[in-house]
Amino acid sequence: MELTPAELTLLGLVVERPQHGYELEQVIEQRGIRQWTDIGFSSIYYLLAKLEKRGLVEAAQASGGAKARRVFHATADGRDAAARGARTLIAEAAPAPHPVLAGIANLPLLAEHEYAAALGARLVQIDARIAAVEAAERAQEPLPMAASEVLSYSLSLMKAERSWLAARAQVSHDREDRSEEDPRQLPGASG
Structure with a gap:
């Protein structure tokens, strides 16, 4: 179950700390993550849904009313997949399309x-x-x-x-x- 760089980046942010989609957007913006990976604002929830379907993250409804946001937590499988993906991308000197x-x-x-x-x-x-x-x-x-x-x-x-x-x-x-x-x-x- 190989992760795309965008999936790995998002999963890594959720492993770092449980967050909802809007918080992830803020972190992506603050850290300049779009300088080096392709995660558009509109794709955050799409990627989270893919990760959730694969059992790498799970979401709980945040407390606070009808419009409460779903907070995503990494599962044990998600943490393992993120670690494997990170090791692979760091160790392999694969050609990068430019x-x-x-x-x-x-x-x-x-x-x-x-x-x-x-x-x-x-x-x-x-x-x-x-x-x-x-x-x-x-x-x-x-x-x-x-x-x-x-x-x-x-x-x-x-x-x-x-x-x-x-x-x-x-x-x-x-x-x-x-x-x-x-x-x-x-x-x-x-x-």
Whole structure:
């Protein structure tokens, strides 16, 4: 019974402490979980229902009136499944699909200035994401170890991508500058 990353993330939050769907949404938002996994607000209850059907969580009606929310608790099987899933995802260096690679693989479709502009736009977005994750981290201190490690790993990946983008954007910018001066200076240009 393999869990998707979204199911494992949600189950892990319920293992951390029993919660209802709205509380889970708040934690997901506060911790910036959508930066690294695909859990939409509308999918939280869908995922909880799947986990409940599989016996990994159970829900009790919270006290407090007719509109009381169902609080989800992890079952023993749920805690075991979450631990197995976490171990597997941490230990295995599986390739992670990254949409930017599909764009780069189709680089021959773009003019060099289009590629440079796209790199620059992505760099601005990565800078904004880094700033948002760092702000979320500062706003929630002290964080549970799991949240701290997720943010640390995420920031490391984003900073590595930022470094790669900055180097590529500079190379493209340098090439554009040289091409304005003398097109023969571009790599691959015939003289």
